[in-house]
Amino acid sequence: MPSNAGTTRLVIVESPAKAKTISGYLGPGYVVEASFGHVRDLPRNAADVPAKYKGEPWARLGVDVDNGFHALYVVSPDRKQQISKLVKLAKEVDEIFLATDEDREGEAIAWHLVETLKPKVPVKRMVFHEITKPAIQAAVANPREIDRDLVDAQEARRILDRLYGYEVSPVLWKKVMPKLSAGRVQSVATRIVVERERQRMAFRTAEYWDILATLAVAKPGEGPRTFNATLVALNGDRIATGKDFEPTTGRVRAGAGVVHLDEGGARGLAARLADRPFTVTRVEEKPYRRRPYAPFITSTLQQEAARKLRFSSQQTMRTAQRLYENGYITYMRTDSVNLSETAIAAARRQIVELYGERSVPPEPRRYTGKVKNAQEAHEAIRPAGDNFRTPGEVAKELSAEEFKLYELIWRRTIASQMTDAVGSSVSVRIRAVSSAQEEADFGATGKTITDPGFLRAYVESSDDENAEAEDAERRLPTLVKDQPLTADELAAQGHHTQPPSRYTEASLVKALEELGIGRPSTYASIMQTIQDRGYVVKRGQAMIPSFLAFAVIGLMERHYPRLIDYDFTASMENELDEIAGGDHAAVDFLTSFYFGSTNGTGDQAIAHAGGLKKLVTENLSEIDARSVNSIPLFTDDEGREVVVRVGRYGPYLQRALPGAVSGPAPAPASGEGEGEEGGSQGDRAPIPEGLAPDELTPEKVHELFLGGGGERKLGDDPSTGEPIVLKSGRFGPYVASGERKSSLLRSQSPDSLTLEQALQLLRLPRLIGVAPDGAEVVANNGRYGPYVKRGDEFRSLDSEDKMFTVTLDEALALLAAPKTRQRRAAAPPLREMGNDPLTEKPLVIKDGRFGPYVTDGEFNASLRRGQTPEELTLEQASEMLAEKRAKGPAPKKKAAKKAAPAKKTTAAKKTTAAKKTTAAKKTTAKKAAPKKATSTPNE
Numbered sequence: 001m002p003s004n005a006g007t008t009r010l011v012i013v014e015s016p017a018k019a020k021t022i023s024g025y026l027g028p029g030y031v032v033e034a035s036f037g038h039v040r041d042l043p044r045n046a047a048d049v050p051a052k053y054k055g056e057p058w059a060r061l062g063v064d065v066d067n068g069f070h071a072l073y074v075v076s077p078d079r080k081q082q083i084s085k086l087v088k089l090a091k092e093v094d095e096i097f098l099a100t101d102e103d104r105e106g107e108a109i110a111w112h113l114v115e116t117l118k119p120k121v122p123v124k125r126m127v128f129h130e131i132t133k134p135a136i137q138a139a140v141a142n143p144r145e146i147d148r149d150l151v152d153a154q155e156a157r158r159i160l161d162r163l164y165g166y167e168v169s170p171v172l173w174k175k176v177m178p179k180l181s182a183g184r185v186q187s188v189a190t191r192i193v194v195e196r197e198r199q200r201m202a203f204r205t206a207e208y209w210d211i212l213a214t215l216a217v218a219k220p221g222e223g224p225r226t227f228n229a230t231l232v233a234l235n236g237d238r239i240a241t242g243k244d245f246e247p248t249t250g251r252v253r254a255g256a257g258v259v260h261l262d263e264g265g266a267r268g269l270a271a272r273l274a275d276r277p278f279t280v281t282r283v284e285e286k287p288y289r290r291r292p293y294a295p296f297i298t299s300t301l302q303q304e305a306a307r308k309l310r311f312s313s314q315q316t317m318r319t320a321q322r323l324y325e326n327g328y329i330t331y332m333r334t335d336s337v338n339l340s341e342t343a344i345a346a347a348r349r350q351i352v353e354l355y356g357e358r359s360v361p362p363e364p365r366r367y368t369g370k371v372k373n374a375q376e377a378h379e380a381i382r383p384a385g386d387n388f389r390t391p392g393e394v395a396k397e398l399s400a401e402e403f404k405l406y407e408l409i410w411r412r413t414i415a416s417q418m419t420d421a422v423g424s425s426v427s428v429r430i431r432a433v434s435s436a437q438e439e440a441d442f443g444a445t446g447k448t449i450t451d452p453g454f455l456r457a458y459v460e461s462s463d464d465e466n467a468e469a470e471d472a473e474r475r476l477p478t479l480v481k482d483q484p485l486t487a488d489e490l491a492a493q494g495h496h497t498q499p500p501s502r503y504t505e506a507s508l509v510k511a512l513e514e515l516g517i518g519r520p521s522t523y524a525s526i527m528q529t530i531q532d533r534g535y536v537v538k539r540g541q542a543m544i545p546s547f548l549a550f551a552v553i554g555l556m557e558r559h560y561p562r563l564i565d566y567d568f569t570a571s572m573e574n575e576l577d578e579i580a581g582g583d584h585a586a587v588d589f590l591t592s593f594y595f596g597s598t599n600g601t602g603d604q605a606i607a608h609a610g611g612l613k614k615l616v617t618e619n620l621s622e623i624d625a626r627s628v629n630s631i632p633l634f635t636d637d638e639g640r641e642v643v644v645r646v647g648r649y650g651p652y653l654q655r656a657l658p659g660a661v662s663g664p665a666p667a668p669a670s671g672e673g674e675g676e677e678g679g680s681q682g683d684r685a686p687i688p689e690g691l692a693p694d695e696l697t698p699e700k701v702h703e704l705f706l707g708g709g710g711e712r713k714l715g716d717d718p719s720t721g722e723p724i725v726l727k728s729g730r731f732g733p734y735v736a737s738g739e740r741k742s743s744l745l746r747s748q749s750p751d752s753l754t755l756e757q758a759l760q761l762l763r764l765p766r767l768i769g770v771a772p773d774g775a776e777v778v779a780n781n782g783r784y785g786p787y788v789k790r791g792d793e794f795r796s797l798d799s800e801d802k803m804f805t806v807t808l809d810e811a812l813a814l815l816a817a818p819k820t821r822q823r824r825a826a827a828p829p830l831r832e833m834g835n836d837p838l839t840e841k842p843l844v845i846k847d848g849r850f851g852p853y854v855t856d857g858e859f860n861a862s863l864r865r866g867q868t869p870e871e872l873t874l875e876q877a878s879e880m881l882a883e884k885r886a887k888g889p890a891p892k893k894k895a896a897k898k899a900a901p902a903k904k905t906t907a908a909k910k911t912t913a914a915k916k917t918t919a920a921k922k923t924t925a926k927k928a929a930p931k932k933a934t935s936t937p938n939e
Helices: 016-023 077-090 104-117 133-141 148-175 186-202 263-273 298-309 313-325 341-355 391-397 400-415 505-515 523-532 547-559 566-580 586-595 604-608 611-617 698-708 755-762 808-816 874-887 902-928
Strands: 009-013 030-034 095-098 123-125 207-217 226-234 237-239 278-290 421-433 439-451 484-496 536-539 542-545 630-635 641-647 650-656 682-686 712-716 723-729 732-737 740-743 766-770 776-782 785-790 793-796 831-835 842-848 851-855 860-862
Touching: 009 016, 009 077, 016 030, 016 313, 030 077, 077 104, 077 874, 095 104, 104 123, 104 148, 148 547, 148 566, 148 586, 148 611, 186 505, 186 523, 186 542, 186 547, 207 263, 207 439, 226 421, 263 484, 278 439, 298 313, 298 400, 298 505, 298 523, 313 400, 313 505, 313 523, 341 400, 391 400, 505 523, 505 566, 523 536, 542 547, 547 630, 547 641, 566 586, 586 611, 650 698, 682 698, 712 755, 723 755, 732 755, 740 755, 766 808, 776 808, 785 808, 793 808, 831 874, 842 874, 851 874, 860 874
Parallel strands: 009 030, 009 095, 095 123
Antiparallel strands: 207 226, 207 484, 226 237, 226 439, 278 421, 278 484, 421 439, 536 542, 630 641, 641 650, 650 682, 712 723, 723 732, 732 740, 766 776, 776 785, 785 793, 831 842, 842 851, 851 860
């Protein structure tokens, strides 16, 4: 699309990939450049605050709360180079088009660009929901102004999250552990996961039985000869199923009015029904119809990608971002299920081509979303363009994961415009009378699909992996009332009730969406944040809360319940939406939330409590650190309370001594939570890493105290008479006797350790003998394994057993041999990523001592938790290295000073003594001073 003659236009987008695609659709006269995301933000730490603001009382927050919540924005250090480039380009063009994303974040980026670049030429806002040539040309031809309501809503959200994070996080530092963080949405998401784990911990399983009958028709007609039916009632009373049991007791719910069969009862009844006639008592047939699913929105895309492709939320959004930026799909952050008329027409044409005219309904399908305040003017996620490209047409252009996600989106979009799946469902009741005259009723259901309709293109998955797919058929024989049947087999089958399933990323996103918490642009980051903070870990797809999360949520539930209330958090989202719509003022909302003024639109419960500021500063001393860091489990058979303590070195079990008085102890003086050293007396046992909270059953706790945790006496030392005790410490299990201690070897297990093995360990280091030069030769176990030593000479042993058997001659021969240290060849990089968009230097990912890292040959950046070498994008790697460059090179170690001349020895000694005295005074002063948290909360 050529520009006006002689006119040069600068188009600014967020990413280089997006810039590359768009530049291909714009002719000469257009310069397309990337901002690399947000160019300004609130200060991340004290170092980011400009000098002239450092003395301001509000500089810590980056928000002047006393003057209309004015935000202090600073250019990110890693964006300064790119900003300089954009400023230079802005001076060389006639117009600027801001082509950032069409949501609040994109609108805010556009506004920040104007505020930062301060251009002297006209600035226009161009928006589009797909990156295709027609869409880009239409956006250039129909620009608009920056929407200040959207900007205000994004700014209010950013300030709200900063106030929440910076005011609540320090409470966690003081009462739980340093460097923790709280957040408006992340804390609520963590609470949801913790509450589910509590339900699992409180769950008590129940056993129940029924009978599965394999029944046969005498004269098979249409359909199978045999089918399965399950016992559903006995003498008119319903047979108990899993839903009839109390989850916390495992007993049948009061008033359920059901028959609870145990194993003996089920097997006895099956025997009494053997060889008895079965008769059909009822047949009900109904038409079956299933409408197609709506096209994808952000949340449903993340859910289905997790179920079908096993993608994390982050992986789904990164892949979708690439597909969007390269023109394959429409914008991927949306809560609208709406399709444009052009998209509907494209889908219907393609359905006719692929599945025939019968698969297209007479009228196009239009969907209405259930999400509050959904932007219906936007579109659902669909293939880009006026003519959809099939997965086969794009297969060679996409990576494996891009292809999988594109195919998923394409199938869902096509299916949304197809005909219903239709068929019939049948329900059958069958009765048999036992030899004891008991009336046993059995039930069976069937489903037949006569026209699969949209199911030919797409079948939605379920979070329950055992659930039957919607396109699955269950065919029954043709049955009529009073028809006789025979039982080929009667099998008693047992079942156990199951605790509620843990959340997956997909089901947690669904829960947040149903509660009205979070928005399409935040779901993936929420999932990642609660994992990065150590509040949640993933085991397969399941999300398991840590005991640290239990402590944090416990504190907030007791002292700040409103801040993690679901309705309150959802109401804040709604008010932000109202600000975006121009219906409310951001300042009124923030004032009510922070100061408690009831004149604005903020939450009245928080307002009446005096606002956030008063809420987190008053009564802080009343929060008992020991109490919030203690998670009660149960009282054991000996009446001892068993709790989990969250200490500074991790969680551990504590069991009160018999007769000890239980209850919270005074908070530690440091106010930083109860560490390994504090607390009441009693047995302790470490909790193995990876053990889920609901796995701490009484049986497992007993095992940890006996086998791998608390003290266990192994016997007495024959030579000293002192007891030998197995203990567990910060660095693992060890044996102790009097003043002697020794860690267990790698090959030894606390569960099977014998007294003889403990005696061997306590004799380490073992004196092997004396060398000819009079030096002692010893064998011992060290950090890098077993070894022999003479003076300063060490040699490794090839097995742990050798420590106890190696002879003096063998040890001397080993020590006399030269050291063999083979230099390993440099390992090849894990992945070559291409050139850095900022520096043009080639980027590679290598495997280092502390894990994988990305490097440009000069600067290195370790991959963050949750990132893998395969998933890391070029843009992410560039941003990580830019942050490293902004901090500057690491300081080099100073060379050791040469010794002073002999004649200055006395003076040197005096100087050294003086320095030591000064240093000692400083150390004493530091110990006396109260500790200050130095970490920065993350909103």
